[in-house]
Each structure stands twice: as structure tokens, then as C-alpha cells.
Amino acid sequence: MKKLYDILSLQFELADFESKRSDLAFCKVKASQAISLLTHLRDIHGYTHLVMLTCVDWLEDKQFQLTYLLHNYATKTDLGILVFIDRDHPVMDSLHHLWKQGRVYQRELHEMFGIDFPGSPGVEEPMILEGWQGPPPMRRDFDTKAYSDETYSHRPRVQNEPEQHMKEQLYSED
Amino acid sequence: MENLYPPIVDGKSVYDLNSQKYLKMWHGPQHPGVTGNMSLELDICGDQVIKCNTHVGYLHRGFEKLMERRRYINCFPIVCRICVPEPDTNEYLFAAAMEDLMGIEIPERAKWLRTLNLELSRLASFLMWIGGQSGAFGMGTVAQWTMAHRDFVLDLFEEWTGARIYHMYTIPGGVRGDLPEGWDKRAEKTIAAVHKLLDEINYVMLNNAIFKQRAVGLGVITPEMVDAYGVVGPNARCCGLQRDIRKDQPYLIYDQLDFIIETETAGDAYSRTVVRWKEMYQSIALIRQILAKMPRSGALHATLPNVLHLKIPKGQTYLRAESTRGEYGYFMVSDGSAFPRKVTVRGPSYTHAMALLEDLAVGVNIADLPGLMVSLHTYPPEIER
Amino acid sequence: MNLRDILSPFFVWKRAFEKPYSINTLSAPRPGAPAYRGFHKNDVSKCIGCGTCAEICQNVSIEMVPVATAKDGDSGLRPKIDYGRCCWCALCVDICPSGSLTMSNAYTWVEEGLDKDVRDTFCYTPGVDSKPWDNEPLGYKKPDGYELLLLDRIPMPHLSPEERLSSFVELVKGYSRELAIREADRCIQCGICTATCPAHMNIPAYIKAIREDNIAAGLQILYDTNPLPGVCGRICTRLCEDVCALSHRGDAISIRWLKRYLTDCVEAEDYKDILKTEIKPLGKKVGIIGSGPGGLSAAYYLANMGYEVDIFEKTAAAGGMLRYGIPEYRLPYDKIDKDIDFITSLGVKIHYNTCVGKDISFDDIYKRYDAVFISTGLFEPYFIGIKGEDNEGVISGLKLLSDVTEGKEVSLGKHVVVVGGGNVAMDAARTARRLGSEVTILYRRRDEDMPADREEIDEAYEENVTFITQAIPLEINKLADNRLEFIWGKAEMHFEEGAKRPQPVLIEGSRETLVADTIIAAIGQGMNFAWMDGEAFANIKFGKWNIDADRWGRSSDQKIFIGGDMFNRTADAITAIADGHRSARAIDKLLNQ
Ligand SMILES: Cc1cc2nc3c(=O)[nH]c(=O)nc-3n(C[C@H](O)[C@H](O)[C@H](O)COP(=O)(O)OP(=O)(O)OC[C@H]3O[C@@H](n4cnc5c(N)ncnc54)[C@H](O)[C@@H]3O)c2cc1C
Ligand code: SF4
Ligand code: SF4
């Protein structure tokens, strides 16, 4: 897979090649080149199957990592294309014209992470969260625990820690 | 009276819903033809679908988010819930992704037991699907038979793993215990019964005039559509593609087992049914092979670091397995902490039930729509994780 | 459409006559599978209330509720399970270190009484709130062949027995970083051990620091409760390990060796930086008598609080029994020095070779200081009480050990007999082995009754010490060649109800002989208050054995506190340290509040 990477590097600005297994590798590409790289991989190199498109929120680095995972049925290898975009202004080119399921993935990422894919059909339609007012919930700064504590009531309970409890019972200071 | 309102089936023409010629109709989310909750928003003309929009969101449990706040071991009991009818693929892939990131090799015997577990659950899942497929075409009796047989398979699971649906058996590092005494015998009895049932299904369903009438030519998937829509599994094999992850990228001990990739060529609902029906025979044969060849002694579980403090080195990986619906995958990212940074679950229904179904539904008679949907074997819970 | 397709479905008409699949569960209930994961059961007498089940439960279904009073090794808490949350994953069962938690194979539970408190609806404490399935033998148990806990201790590298006998080099080599982290990883962080540790050291916290490779934080945690961690990391009696949650189904965590690892990781020079001691002098003075662990511990904490501390020590070096009792191969002198040097670096003054009662009077000290802490230990060896004990060549274990410490020439001869089965006996015997003698230990009861640490007994065996058990010393005679004839008799064990250990009774007429060059008595030691004098002494009330004191070590004279071996019953270093710390806090209360 390193070979493929070297060939692609002639045309695209790639970085951080990481070979995870003999049949799985990841590399980074500039956001502006991503869609043409994907097209190239699909049409020239046999990576015809878009396995998935997903996002990892690197809150600390203020970045979203979009991962386009492509599979080549002939060589039985997977290539993960990583694209890092600005978390505060998350916009990415759409790939709905390359794979039919692309628009569904993009719609989900728009809803869950707030990433915009201009031109992707129906990208702004809510997929799961009709009427949701809060921030895109899959972002790491959305705290589900805090949300559920505020929204729902819990059965009251006291959690006793063995160490503390034993201290109180056996040797607490007077 | 014929063709008073010629249906618009090209998916592009503009039509006016207020013209009284068309009707908007909701199919689901509480429809018995759907496994789990999902709804189809249909524009219909007469009884023909002219537009279909899949709506999900009735089952969103936020598993991927939950996992970000749980220790790895605590993700183990929840991943199975991502797909109700076939939870074991999730257990396997979650564990395998963890093991891959940690560089852990699991014991040989655990691999065999995991494979047995996957094949048995494949059988259960297919039995449930036949029920859906026959039921959707009004053949409720067949559904009763297969659901009962699924329950017999679940009895086996109950005895082996301690639970019927959510087995929580494939734990990171290996498996949770051995087969009980005498289980093999009971398993053989059950799968022999399933085998007999499959033979009968050939008569009542595959060679049933009504079923053929409705399923042949319904929802044709062409080889060109396969990659364009991300179609996998039997849905891809029904139009002649020889693709099966168990063969192409063998995991566990599939490379030591004898089986073939079943395919058909027509690409319609009928050939999908046939592919799955044939695959069930393969599964039965696989289960028999595993029971015959499986090592009966040796470790079941690799020693993991303390699961309460376990941290996984920084990295990311993707693992896939062939589920009844095709490629199931786990993309796992670790930032070196005790919680997964991100786990993305690729359920095959994601592409099948959304982009693909929406296009295949156009032009279909609404009475056939449940049959079409089930013929894609979609499980809504894996769409919304 | 062909005719075959129309007829084909009728091929299966015979199904109509088959037995229905459904079963009537009312007339023939179908029980769960033998290993079905149903509602929980807990053997509450086995459960130790460690809360690990609650810790692993991803649904937060488990609330630890108090059901009994806490005792050593058992918090008295028991898991109460909320079935509105439980998902029956049974991870709690799998991880339960005591093995008390299991599940029944019950499928159904009908809760009666809708007026119940919401906190109790579909919630119960297995084993405490009775349920129909309590005595059902079937249900899920942790399967064999898989284990979430790490039950096996990471082995500690030791010197081989041959290497040991040729020198006094430390026998335990200590964990490397990798081994220590792996051992620390085994700890489940339950904190059960903390209550049993006499000093209540925050064990889980420093083990966590090791796991996270945060040595500095670990050292700080050690010093919160123990200013002699390097010493305790080697010779502690480790009562904590006896109750460690993991000891129920596996090996206890090596708490002692982990403590040692922490202190070995830090160079003496770096202690100051890491422990960041900032002392604000209060202008008050405390006098301490005895520089054993009790005295040193009190000195450390008092100095930290801002008191001026003087220690009076009759010997030429500090440490008490740590130095003069415990042999070097278990506790090297430089390790004692490392801990003590840090204490003296805080400004604690030790007046060596100053025996109170001889070189300075007790009264003097009492008058000069705002408070006095006494920890003079047990230094009077007991006699065996048999004829001929006053012969030359009969010595006490303590004498041998302190002579070796002081570097005196010691010649024991070829054959040595040690009388006793405690740690002092083991230390004396093994020291004699290192000096080249052949050693026989004589003990009154059985092997398993020996009070010495099992590890030490085993090591003595490894070092080829001969053990004679159930042996009662009868008399010692001087032989013509200046050697000693040791006469003993065989004993029978008498078991009395309620007694912890059986009583040895001499078998009438039994009489065996051993010939030895030296006989070492190591059967215990006692205290002595002859050195006390003056007005203060008159104020102190004595009990049957000892000075009367409350749990703070406060005697009837509110300025005088006692601690260490002369006060507690465990007579080990860590209890002396705990005493010193406790009395320091009490002294602070007295002087500063
Ligand atoms: C051989 C042996 C092995 C042991 N092994 C272990 C072990 O493995 N683990 C463990 O935890 N414990 C062990 N112990 C016990 C442990 O050493 C003691 O419990 C501990 O040292 C008690 O501390 P202390 O402060 O009470 O008194 P000591 O340590 O006895 O210290 C008393 C100090 O007071 C001084 N002193 C006495 N009288 C006067 C006076 N009049 N004026 C001035 N100074 C005076 C003494 O010189 C001595 O330095 C062992 C003891 C012995 C004898
Ligand atoms: S883990 Fe076991 S021993 Fe610990 S509290 Fe729970 S039931 Fe009791
Ligand atoms: S079975 Fe699972 S969910 Fe239920 S209490 Fe135990 S750990 Fe929690």
C-alpha cells in the first residue's frame, strides 16, 4: 500500500501514511484535494466501495477528522483518507455525486457534528433529531450526562464508597 | 379507467401534491413489516409509489456517543444492542477492534467458539428474516414456523451464553466460557430441524406461485448499482457478484472451513431470497464442521490488563465481518485514554435502507413495498446506532 | 406461472398435524437454562462489600448500601441492584473478587405493592432482601476458563538461597518499573485494605500513582501517613495484604513491594523537592524518648506542624529495632538511613548515646518540653525459664542481632539451636546461617502455629534451617568440651474449645538431646520502666502491664504520650508509626488549639 501512496503523492499533497495492517492503511490529504483524490482512487485505482464516512472530534486541537474509508475489491485492501477541517467553521466538499449513499452520510454528519457539505441534497434536513434545539450532539463538548441529569429525574440513591464508609465506621477522627 | 393518472416513475418529474392526483402516505414507523422502527414517507399515485423517503430516528440510542464516555469493558455490554436480531457480529467486531489496537492474539479455541457463535446467530437472523419476507407477502404461517425455529436456536444460545437475545459472549480477549455438556447434541437436533424446515420452505415459498409472482422482478439491483450505492452481502450476491468477507478477507477460522459463496444473477427480491435460503444451508454445514473440528481444550480467554484501568494505545483501525446483511464494520479510534475516542459502526442497512431503498421503491406497488424492504434485509437499529 | 408452483406449497400439508410449537407455561412452566442470567443472588457472608460490582456496572445499577457494621476486610456494604437499569450483563458477577455474587435462572419477578417507596420498587439487595430464588442452585456463575481479575501476583525476583547464605545482601531484589506497573494494574482500587492498615495509608491512591507512573504523587501519598515508607516497603507486616480483596480468589496485591518500589524510585536528594515541606515554627518544643519508628514518626509529623523536636536515644544510631533487631539482609542500613535522614533534614535533632534515666533524667525532659512522647519499645528479652539457661553460650536473639548490627565479632560455633517460632527466632536463625552455623529451630507447637510470617518460615526452610516442632525445652547442661547439651521433650497438642491455638503438653517421659555450641532464646521481649523518675513519673498511672493511656496514647499526665511496642498489641513497625502520627496530632491539639 505504500507503493500506492507514493504514486498518489506525485499528484496529491498527502501526509502521514500509516500502515495499520497489510490490508489497511491511512493517510492524510488536504481538504481541497480530498474529493478529487477520492474520484481518482475510485476511477483509476479500483477503490470503488465507499465503506463509510465518519468524523472524529478532536476538540483539543479544534479539528474534525473526516475519515473516508475506501475498499478495493480486487486487491482486498482498505484505504482510509483522513481530512482535517477547522472545527469552528466546518465545511467540506460534498461527495454525493460519487456515491449514492454519500448524501446520507453527509446529512448525518451535518446533523450530528454540524459539518456543512454545500450542494449535498437534503443535507440540512433533520435525519434523526426533529425539533432538536441543542448543539450538534455528537460533538464532544455536548455532555450527554449533564443533559440527561437536567432533563430527566433519577431514582434517588446514595453511593457509599467502601473506603470512606469504613473510615466513618471504624476510625474516623474525633 | 386504465391509466387515468399515469404514474411518474422517473423520479425527476415535478408533480403537484395538491393536484388531488397524488397522495402522501406514511408507512411505519410502527409497521409489522419493518424489523424495528423506521418509516417510509411515500408519495403515491394510485397504488404506485412515486417517491420514497426513509425516515429514521425512532431508535436512536446514541451508542457511539455513549461509548465515548465508557471504559472499554463497559462498552462490551452495550454494543450487542446495536443490532437486535444479530447482535453477535457487534460483539465480535468490537472485541476484535480492541484486540487489533492492543495487539492481542486470542486463543485458538476462542476463535472457534466465536465463529460458532457468529454462524449460529446468522442462522437465527436469517430465520427471522424469512419470517419477515414471507409475512410481508401474506404468508404468515411460514413466519410462524421460522420464528419458532429461531426460538429453538435462541434456546441453544440461552443454554450456552446465559441469554437469548443479547448473548454478551464474545468478550474482549476471548469468549466467556465453554459449551455446556451435551450441547452439541441438542444443537444438532435443532439445526437438523431447521434443515428440514428449509427443505419445506423450498416448497411453500420458493416454489410458490404467489411468492414468485410478487417477488420475481421486484427491486432489481444491477451490478452497476452495487458499488454506486455501497451494496453488500446477499444484496450484492443476488446480481452475480462473488463477494463474501468470510472468503475474501477471512477472519477467525473461516479459512479453515469449507463453504462456498452462494450467488444468483437476477438481482431481484426473489433471487435475494434464494441466496439467503442457500446460505442458511451453508451455515448449517459450517456449524456442523465447527462442532466436528473444534479443539475441545485450551484457553478461552487471553489475559488482558485489568479491565477497570485498561487503556489502549493511540491509533485507529477498521474491522469488518460478513453479517447476514453483508459487510458490518467497526471503525475504532483510540486517543490513548481509558475510553474510546470514537467508535463508528457501519451497519449494512445504513446504505440499503436509505439511499438504495429510496430509489428501488419508486414505481413499486405499495402492497409490495414491505416485501421489497424486507428483501433488502434491513434492520433499522443498526442504521442509527 | 406453472402448475408445479401452484401445487408445490401443498407438499407440506402434513405440518398441520404436527405438535404445536407453543407451550402452556402455566401448566408446564419452562425454567430458565441452568446458566441463565437471571436475577442476582449474593452470598452475603462471603461478600466483602468491596464495591467492585458497582464499579464495573456500566448502567450504574448498583448502589452499595450499609447492611452490617464494617470490620477488617469487609466494609459492611452490600450491593443493591436496580432492575430498572440492569441489563443482565453479569460483568458484576464475573469481576466479584470474593466470588459471592451469582445469578439465579429466574425469568420473572412480579413486584407487589404499588405503594412501595420508589427507591425500593424493582430494587433489592440480593442475599439480604429475601427472594424466591435465593436458594435455587441454578443460574449464572462466573464460567471457568476466563477471568477478568488478574489473580496471580507478579513474582518478586529474589536472590537464590545459595547466594543468600554467603552474605547479608538484601534478599529481595525489588520490582522493576515494568513489573511494578503490572502489579499495580491488578489492584481494583476498592480501598478495603486502607481500614486494616494501622496507619490507614491510602493504598489504592498510591498504587494508582504507580500505575500511572507518577512517582512524585505516589511518594507524597506515602508521606501523608508514613514517614518511613522505605523501611515499611521492606519489612512491613502488611496486615493490609491479608484482607486485600484479591486474596479471596487469588493472590493479594503486593502492597508492600509496591511501596518499596515507590521509595526506591526516588533519590534521597529529591525527597525535599517532591515533598515540599514548608515549616512554620510555632515556638513550642516536644521531647521524644526513643528513636524507633514510633518516635521517628511522631517527630516527623510534629516537625512538619512547626514544633521543635528533640529525640533522646540511648544507642549510637537511630531506628530502634529496625536497626538493631531486623537483620540487614531484610532491611539494609542505608535504607533506614535514607528515611531517617529525610526526617532529620526537617530539623529534628537526635541526641545519640543519651540514655534517659542515666545520661539525662526523665524529670528533666518533662520539665524542659511542652510535651513528651515515649516510644522506648520492648528490649528486655524473656528467658526460657529452664535449668542451665545462665550457662555461657546461651544468648538472646536480640543480643545476637544487635551485636551483628554493631559489627561486633560474633562466634556461634558450628551448631546453633534457636528456641522460638516468631519473627525474632527466624531472624536469629537465618542470621546464624549467614554466619556459617548449622541451625535448628525448636518450637513448641506445630509448624502452622508459628507466629512468624509464612514467607520468612519458607525462606528459612530454603536456607536449610532444620525445624523441630512440638518440642518443649527441658534443660541445658554444659558438656566437658565446653559445648552445650540441650534436653527437650516431645509435646502433644491439646485443642481447647475457643482457644485460637492448641496447647502443647509434654508427653510424659519424653526426653531428647541435642548438642549445640550456642543456644539462642528468641521467645519474646518485654518492657522496663526503671529509667523513669521524678515528679512526672509519680503522676503516671500504670495498668497491669503498662502505662495507662487512651487511644491517642495520652497518659494520665496530659503532657505525656506513649506509643509503639510499649503501647500497642501488634508490636510492629507500622503500628508504631501510626501511634506516633496519632499522638503527634493529639499533641498538636493539646498545644496549638
Ligand atoms: C528481630 C526483630 C524483627 C522484627 N521484624 C519486624 C518486621 O519484619 N516487621 C515489622 O513491622 N516489625 C518487626 N519488628 C518489630 C519492630 O521492629 C518494632 O515493632 C518497632 O521497631 C517498634 O518501634 P518502637 O518505636 O515502639 O520501639 P523500638 O523500635 O524498639 O525503639 C525504641 C528505641 O528507644 C530506645 N530507648 C529505649 N530506652 C531508652 C532510654 N531509656 N533512653 C533513650 N532511649 C531509649 C531504644 O534504644 C530504641 O532505639 C521486629 C522486631 C525485632 C526485634
Ligand atoms: S464485588 Fe462481590 S464482594 Fe465486592 S461488593 Fe460486589 S458482591 Fe460483594
Ligand atoms: S448484570 Fe450488568 S448491568 Fe446488571 S448489575 Fe451487574 S454489571 Fe450492572
Ligand code: SF4
Ligand atoms: S490493594 Fe487490594 S484491597 Fe487494597 S485497594 Fe487494591 S485490590 Fe483493594
